[in-house]
Amino acid sequence: xxxxxxxxxxxxxxxxxxxxxxxxxxxxxxxxxxxxxxxxxxxxxxxxxxxxxxxxxxxxxxxxxxxxxxxxxxxxxxxxxxxxxxxxxxxxxxxxxxxxxxxxxxxxxxxxxxxxxxxxxxxxxxxxxxxxxxxxxxxxxxxxxxxxxxxxxxxxxxxxxxxxxxxxxxxxxxxxxxxxxxxxxxxxxxxxxxxxxxxxxxxxxxxxxxxxxxxxxxxxxxxxxxxxxxxxxxxxxxxxxxxxxxxxxxxxxxxxxxxxxxxxxxxxxxxxxxxxxxxxxxxxxxxxxxxxxxxxxxxxxxxxxxxxxxxxxxxxxxxxxxxxxxxxxxxxxxxxxxxxxxxxxxxxxxxxxxxxxxxxxxxxxxxxxxxxxxxxxxxxxxxxxxxxxxxxxxxxxxxxxxxxxxxxxxxxxxxxxxxxxxxxxxxxxxxxxxxxxxxxxxxxxxxxxxxxxxxxxxxxxxxxxxxxxxxxxxx
Amino acid sequence: xxxxxxxxxxxxxxxxxxxxxxxxxxxxxxxxxxxxxxxxxxxxxxxxxxxxxxxxxxxxxxxxxxxxxxxxxxxxxxxxxxxxxxxxxxxxxxxxxxxxxxxxxxxxxxxxxxxxxxxxxxxxxxxxxxxxxxxxxxxxxxxxxxxxxxxxxxxxxxxxxxxxxxxxxxxxxxxxxxxxxxxxxxxxxxxxxxxxxxxxxxxxxxxxxxxxxxxxxxxxxxxxxxxxxxxxxxxxxxxxxxxxxxxxxxxxxxxxxxxxxxxxxxxxxxxxxxxxxxxxxxxxxxxxxxxxxxxxxxxxxxxxxxxxxxxxxxxxxxxxxxxxxxxxxxxxxxxxxxxxxxxxxxxxxxxxxxxxxxxxxxxxxxxxxxxxxxxxxxxxxxxxxxxxxxxxxxxxxxxxxxxxxxxxxxxxxxxxxxxxxxxxxxxxxxxxxxxxxxxxxxxxxxxxxxxxxxxxxxxxxxxxxxxxxxxxxxx
Numbered sequence: 001x002x003x004x005x006x007x008x009x010x011x012x013x014x015x016x017x018x019x020x021x022x023x024x025x026x027x028x029x030x031x032x033x034x035x036x037x038x039x040x041x042x043x044x045x046x047x048x049x050x051x052x053x054x055x056x057x058x059x060x061x062x063x064x065x066x067x068x069x070x071x072x073x074x075x076x077x078x079x080x081x082x083x084x085x086x087x088x089x090x091x092x093x094x095x096x097x098x099x100x101x102x103x104x105x106x107x108x109x110x111x112x113x114x115x116x117x118x119x120x121x122x123x124x125x126x127x128x129x130x131x132x133x134x135x136x137x138x139x140x141x142x143x144x145x146x147x148x149x150x151x152x153x154x155x156x157x158x159x160x161x162x163x164x165x166x167x168x169x170x171x172x173x174x175x176x177x178x179x180x181x182x183x184x185x186x187x188x189x190x191x192x193x194x195x196x197x198x199x200x201x202x203x204x205x206x207x208x209x210x211x212x213x214x215x216x217x218x219x220x221x222x223x224x225x226x227x228x229x230x231x232x233x234x235x236x237x238x239x240x241x242x243x244x245x246x247x248x249x250x251x252x253x254x255x256x257x258x259x260x261x262x263x264x265x266x267x268x269x270x271x272x273x274x275x276x277x278x279x280x281x282x283x284x285x286x287x288x289x290x291x292x293x294x295x296x297x298x299x300x301x302x303x304x305x306x307x308x309x310x311x312x313x314x315x316x317x318x319x320x321x322x323x324x325x326x327x328x329x330x331x332x333x334x335x336x337x338x339x340x341x342x343x344x345x346x347x348x349x350x351x352x353x354x355x356x357x358x359x360x361x362x363x364x365x366x367x368x369x370x371x372x373x374x375x376x377x378x379x380x381x382x383x384x385x386x387x388x389x390x391x392x393x394x395x396x397x398x399x400x401x402x403x404x405x406x407x408x409x410x411x412x413x414x415x416x417x418x419x420x421x422x423x424x425x426x427x428x429x430x431x432x433x434x435x436x437x438x439x440x441x442x443x444x445x446x447x448x449x450x451x452x453x454x455x456x457x458x459x460x461x462x463x464x465x466x467x468x469x470x471x472x473x474x475x
Numbered sequence: 476x477x478x479x480x481x482x483x484x485x486x487x488x489x490x491x492x493x494x495x496x497x498x499x500x501x502x503x504x505x506x507x508x509x510x511x512x513x514x515x516x517x518x519x520x521x522x523x524x525x526x527x528x529x530x531x532x533x534x535x536x537x538x539x540x541x542x543x544x545x546x547x548x549x550x551x552x553x554x555x556x557x558x559x560x561x562x563x564x565x566x567x568x569x570x571x572x573x574x575x576x577x578x579x580x581x582x583x584x585x586x587x588x589x590x591x592x593x594x595x596x597x598x599x600x601x602x603x604x605x606x607x608x609x610x611x612x613x614x615x616x617x618x619x620x621x622x623x624x625x626x627x628x629x630x631x632x633x634x635x636x637x638x639x640x641x642x643x644x645x646x647x648x649x650x651x652x653x654x655x656x657x658x659x660x661x662x663x664x665x666x667x668x669x670x671x672x673x674x675x676x677x678x679x680x681x682x683x684x685x686x687x688x689x690x691x692x693x694x695x696x697x698x699x700x701x702x703x704x705x706x707x708x709x710x711x712x713x714x715x716x717x718x719x720x721x722x723x724x725x726x727x728x729x730x731x732x733x734x735x736x737x738x739x740x741x742x743x744x745x746x747x748x749x750x751x752x753x754x755x756x757x758x759x760x761x762x763x764x765x766x767x768x769x770x771x772x773x774x775x776x777x778x779x780x781x782x783x784x785x786x787x788x789x790x791x792x793x794x795x796x797x798x799x800x801x802x803x804x805x806x807x808x809x810x811x812x813x814x815x816x817x818x819x820x821x822x823x824x825x826x827x828x829x830x831x832x833x834x835x836x837x838x839x840x841x842x843x844x845x846x847x848x849x850x851x852x853x854x855x856x857x858x859x860x861x862x863x864x865x866x867x868x869x870x871x872x873x874x875x876x877x878x879x880x881x882x883x884x885x886x887x888x889x890x891x892x893x894x895x896x897x898x899x900x901x902x903x904x905x906x907x908x909x910x911x912x913x914x915x916x917x918x919x920x921x922x923x924x925x926x927x928x929x930x931x932x933x934x935x936x937x938x939x940x941x942x943x944x945x946x947x948x949x950x
Contacts, residue, residue, distance in 0.1 A: 072950070114726060114832035157671035168669045171646060182950050186918035192828045193860045194643050195896035196632035196682055197903050198915055198941065199923045203678030207671055224728035251589060253699035255730075294773045353667045357589035385668045421670035428672050440673055443661035447930065448674045454929040455922065457950035466673065475547070475657050475932035 011076065011096020015053035018070045018098065022056065025066050029057045040099035044146070045087035045349055046431050047401060052079075052099035059104045061177055061185050061216040067100055068214065069183030071460050079462045080210040082123060082149030086156060087349055088429030090209050094463050102151055105216060108132045116222045117174060117191055122151025122215050129220075138222040141166035144425065145335065151215045156427035157207030161258045161331075164250070164384035165290070166223060168425070170206050177217035178205050181456040191219060204451070209427055210462040212455045226290035229257070230300060231318040231327050234307045235282045239263065239367065241310040242283040243360045246383040248306045250356055254299050258288035259384040260331055263367070266338070266378035266391070273337030274330035278316070285312075285383070286331050288324075334380050338391050342376070346396045348404040352415035353387040353424030362418055366390060369410045375403060387424035428466045436468050446473040486551065486571020490528035493545045493573065497531065500541050504532045515574035519621070520562035520824055521906050522876060527554075527574035534579045536652055536660050536691040542575055543689065544658030546935050554937045555685040557598060557624030561631060562824055563904030565684050569938050577626055580691060583607045591697045592649060592666055597626025597690050604695075613697040616641035619900065620810065626690045631902035632682030636733045636806075639725070639859035640765075641698060643900070645681050652692035653680050656931040666694060679926070684902055685937040687930045701765035704732070705775060706793040706802050709782045710757045714738065714842065716785040717758040718835045721858040723781045725831055729774050733763035734859040735806055738842070741813070741853035741866070748812030749805035753791070760787075760858070761806050763799075809855050813866050817851070821871045823879040827890035828862040828899030837893055841865060844885045850878060862899035903941045911943050921948040 023030055031037075032054040042049035058064045071078045077097035084091055093099050105121035108129060112118065113136055120129060125147045129140050143160035144153060152158070154176065159168035166172065175189025178201075188201035205213055236242040246259050261283070262270060268281035287303060289296045304315050318324040330337075339347055354362050363379060370377045370390070381388020392407055394400035412422045412435050422428075422435035437445060450473040452459075498505055506512075507529040517524035533539045546553045552572035559566055568574050580596035583604060587593065588611055595604060600622045604615050618635035619628060627633070629651065634643035641647065650664025653676075664670075664677035680688055711717040721734050736758065737745060743756035762778060764771045779790050793799040805812075814822055829837050838854060845852045845865070856863020867882055869875035887897045887910050897903075897910035912920060925948040927934075 112830065112832065114722070115830040116726065117830070157669075157675075159669055159671075163669060167646075168671075170669075170675070171642075180918075180922070180948065180950075184918055184948070186922060187916055188919055190896060190914075191830045191894050192862075192896045192899070193831075194632075194634055194638060194645075194862065194899055195828060196634075196643075196900050197896055197898045197907060198682070198911060198919070199687070199926055200632075200645070200675075200678045200682055201919055201922060203675045204926075207673070207675055212674070224726070226728075247589070251591065251699070253701075292773055294769055298767055298769045353670060355587065355590040355592070355666045356668075357587065387667075387669065419666050421665060421667045421672055423672045424667070424669055425671050432672060436673060439665075441662055443655075443659055444663055444673070444676055447655070447661060447676060450929050451674055451679075451926065454925050455948070455950070473655065473659070473930070475655075475930070 012053050014074045015076045015096050015098055018074050018076045019054045021070055022067060026056065026063060029059060029063065031055045031057070040081050040101065041093065043084050043086040043089060043091045046089040048089045048092050048430055050093050050095065052093040052097055055099045055101050057101045057104050061179060064100065064179045064214050064216050065183040065185055067098070068179055068181060071098060072182045072458060075458050075460060077460050077463050080151070080155065080214050082152035083125060083147055085146035085148045086152060086427065086429060088426050088431035090156065090427060090429035090465055092430065100214065102149065102216070109217065111136060113138065115191065117219060118222055119217060119219045120150050121217055123149050125149050126153065133222065137225050139225050140220060141223055142169045142172055145332070150218045150220065154206050154215050154218055155208065155210050159425040161260055161382055163382060164259060165255060165257050170203065172221045173202055173206055173218060174221060175219040176202055176205055176215050178213040178215055180213050181458065181461055189219065209429065209466045211452060211466050212461065228291065228293050228296050229324060230289045230296050231324040232287045232300070233279065233284060233316045233327060234312040234314065235280060235284045236310070236312055237282060238311070239283045239363060240360050241312065242285050243363060243383065245285060245307045245310045245312060247356045247359060249303055250384050252302065254302055255291070256287065256299060256303065256384060257290040258286070260286040261381050261383040261388065262286070262331070262334060263379040266334055266380045269337035269341050269378060270330050270334055273340050274333055276330055286327060288328070335391060338378055338393060342393045344396065345393050346400060348392045348394065348408065350390045350392065350408045350411055351423045351426040352412055352420055353385065354415050354418045354420035356386040358418035358420065359383065359386050362414055363388065365414050366411050369407060373403065373407045375407055377407065385424065430465060433468045442470060446471045449473065487528050489549045490551045490571050490573055493549050493551045494529045496545055497542060501531065501538060504534060504538065506530045506532070515556050515576065516568065518559050518561040518564060518566045521564040523564045523567050523905055525568050525570065527568035527572055530574045530576050532576045532579050536654060539575065539654045539689050539691050540658040540660050542573070543654050543656060546573060547657045547933060550933050550935060552935050552938050555626070555630065555689050557627035558600060558622055560621035560623045561627065561904060562901050563906035565631065565902060565904035565940055567905065575689065577624065577691065584692065586611060588613065590666065592694060593697055594692060594694045595625050596692055598624050600624050601628065608697065612700050614700050615695060616698055617644045617647055620807070625693045625695065629681050629690050629693055630683065630685050634900040636735055636857055638857060639734060640730060640732050645678065647696045648677055648681055648693060649696060650694040651677055651680055651690050653688040653690055655688045656933065656936055664694065684904065684941045686927060686941050687936065703766065703768050703771050704799060705764045705771050706799040707762045707775070708754065708759060708791045708802060709787040709789070710755060710759045711785070711787055712757060713786070714758045714838060715835050716787065717760050718838060718858060720760060720782045720785045720787060722831045722834060724778055725859050727777065729777055730766070731762065731774060731778065731859065732765040733761070735761040736856050736858040736863065737761070737809060738854040741809055741855045744812035744816050744853060745805050745809055748815050749808055751805055761802060763803070810866060813853055813868060817868045819871065820868050821875060823867045823869065823883065825865045825867065825883045825886055826898045826901040827887055827895055828860065829890050829893045829895035831861040833893035833895065834858065834861050837889055838863065840889050841886050844882060848878065848882045850882060852882065860899065905940060908943045917945060921946045924948065
């Protein structure tokens with residue numbers, strides 16, 4: 001599909017022509033500085049980098065429009081860049097491509113307190129949005145790891161630890177401003193809580209990884225800050241018992257705010273890194289409850305019963321804000337805890353999801369796969385959604401990377417065989433391309449390719465990502 | 476866009492050729508009987524009917540595939556038909572078209588209790604699904620009026636009284652089986668609670684009103700039957716106070732199961748029709764609360780305080796199952812209550828939605844419009860979503876219908892001016908075509924038209940519905 005990929009020199013020349021033309025309009029919003037280009041050559045985790053020909057720092061939708069119009073005309077590939085926190089190679093520029101940085105589009109445009117919604121530019125990060133909202137009594141719940149931008153979160157259909165209660169970004173986006181391949185600016189969706197008029201373009205662009213258009217503004221649902229929060233930890237001798245506890249919480253419909261699983265390996269690292277010395281290196285569930293005091297009390301009582309029935313080793317409470325923060329900081333630092341134990345090594349964070357009834361079978365199988373691989377790997381996950389990550393530690397060598405990929409392939413194969421998906425929240429990018437046909441089937445992929453060809457006929461928008469090559473539905 | 480519309484004779488001949496060819500495969504699943512065709516010539520409400528050339532009663536996805544393959548080849552338009560409950564002309568066949576009836580595809584294919592999901596054929600109605608689920612402890616919450624099919628509900632992006640708590644059909648569909656225009660059968664989505672792999676085809680087909688493909692199977696989220704239900708009614712002298720109560724409930728984040736508004740006109744009709752003689756013909760809110768006993772108690776206490784602070788005239792409780800059923804039956808029979816008071820008259824149920832902060836302004840304006848129109852019209856709505864219907868009563872004449880349309884246009888214009896949508900849950904069909912450009916803008920519509928042209932290049936799938944004619948995005 002990438003007509004420019006085999007022509008790196010010509011492509012680069014075309015990109016330079018576009019940058020020159022753009023300089024007239026955008027002036028010093030354009031950089032070809034080597035260190036700037038280097039910072040835009042890759043995201044996190046995946047060891048795939050490629051230098052962009054230049055970087056455009058857009059400040060408005062019109063800047064994005066001007067850039068795409070020229071890229072479209074001159075067949076220059078362009079990839080959007082927010083905070084660069086994606087882990088599957090989404091933001092790596094194609095040969096001869098331009099990186100379109102949206103981080104300067106960082107304004108909260110409006111907050112409608114009465115309607116529990118807001119509008120932000122794509123470069124606003126979730127942390128800065130929540131800082132902005134602090135005094136309103138509202139918050140935005142979707143929390144992928146890292147200081148991701150809302151535009152990037154939309155593009156990869158991100159979620160995080162709070163999806164079990166509040167849904168993913170998909171359920172929390174009401175509308176978008178999108179710049180199409182030819183530079184045209186459109187609005188999708190709106191501010192209403194539901195609508196049944198027209199094709200759901202918002203959902204089409206959410207998760208499209210910059211391959212169908214560039215998202216420049218996002219209308220978001222907000223939520224009331226809960227009256228009370230409470231956290232707890234429960235440890236288990238057996239993995240199955242921990243997983244079953246989480247599964248039963250969901251099946252009983254308890255509106256739990258968060259339920260996260262750390263396996264024995266991950267917990268061991270967290271104890272050392274975050275001084276959780278009162279705990280043992282066992283499979284552990286971290287819980288968060290939210291709501292009115294009465295509701296929280298009730299959720300806790302039921303959860304505690306379920307955990308103890310599953311041979312949980314007692315509930316440890318974190319009632320004070322400080323203690324709650326300490327526990328959840330330890331959870332959020334899980335990746336860094338592994339990193340600190342393995343200086344100089346590469347960490348690969350995989351991602352898969354299954355229907356929750358299959359989670360015990362999957363994680364048990366993955367533990368076997370890890371053992372057989374001889375690699376050090378930890379499991380942590382958004383267990384209430386059936387979603388989990390395996391953090392694999394390898395040497396910083398090609399061979400080490402290949403060993404990690406081999407293990408990841410086994411994990412994904414297990415997930416797909418159990419009716420799952422190869423990514424719950426990280427997206428496809430380059431890293432998951434090989435699994436798409438097995439997951440979706442060629443029929444659905446041929447439709448996706450037809451949509452791509454329709455909205456981006458010259459294949460300039462993040463070419464080579466999300467969709468493996470293959471037949472295009474033609475009716 | 477409709478190449479066949481101007482050629483009714485040729486189109487009919489082509490449709491007959493397709494039906495003859497199909498008879499070899501499908502035998503007596505095909506009918507050209509006049510009364511069968513008449514029953515498939517229209518939906519509800521909209522006085523637009525057209526006879527199909529014939530009706531195919533599909534029993535499998537393969538039957539649908541065989542039909543579309545031939546229709547595609549011979550350029551014969553085809554419209555899916557479920558229960559025929561749509562109110563905007565969706566199921567009215569185009570000239571020379573075939574009606575593809577899915578009501579025999581009425582099997583629940585699987586229920587996964589542990590994962591809270593199920594798979595149904597498109598012709599299963601929501602009532603029959605819930606009857607099937609009764610002993611499982613689970614239920615499916617989306618409840619448009621009428622005995623609609625799940626396929627039809629997906630096609631129109633339906634919702635109902637429970638959307639305020641459980642979301643619309645869109646939030647409750649995990650995946651689909653879809654037959655494309657050329658007869659190819661694809662799967663979209665899956666069984667996992669979230670995924671970030673590939674374009675969201677499920678959301679693209681949901682709400683596409685049979686114009687992009689025919690939905691034959693649906694994977695649905697289910698929910699646990701709540702431990703306790705409680706209902707209440709509160710009346711208000713002033714409309715504003717009632718609306719403000721509902722708005723404040725949402726803003727406070729109370730997880731109310733239902734909150735429905737009936738204006739004084741509607742309430743007057745309901746009192747007579749459903750013997751609610753203990754109430755007065757005043758603006759009224761119907762509430763339903765669900766959850767654990769403690770949670771329900773707490774929701775009720777807060778709601779009652781809000782209602783009384785807004786000068787509500789006291790809370791009437793329906794604690795017994797019988798009394799609850801009586802109240803909600805009266806609400807569900809609101810349309811029939813108006814009908815019974817106006818024998819021989821036409822009833823038009825309109826539909827619009829605004830951000831909830833705009834609801835008081837909108838409904839007040841609409842009450843003015845009704846008064847000025849001289850028509851009898853009642854307002855009832857899913858007030859927690861900002862969504863409401865005006866039931867307009869007119870003569871069964873063209874002039875009467877035009878008067879109703881004139882009033883509806885005023886209502887929609889008000890809704891759009893307040894940042895709303897011309898349909899919260901009924902869909903576009905033929906009835907709302909004229910408002911799409913004002914709501915979405917030509918840019919978004921040109922993208923929708925491009926998607927339509929890509930997935931249905933010969934425009935055989937429910938042509939003329941959902942999308943007004945205009946420019947097609949071409950990059």
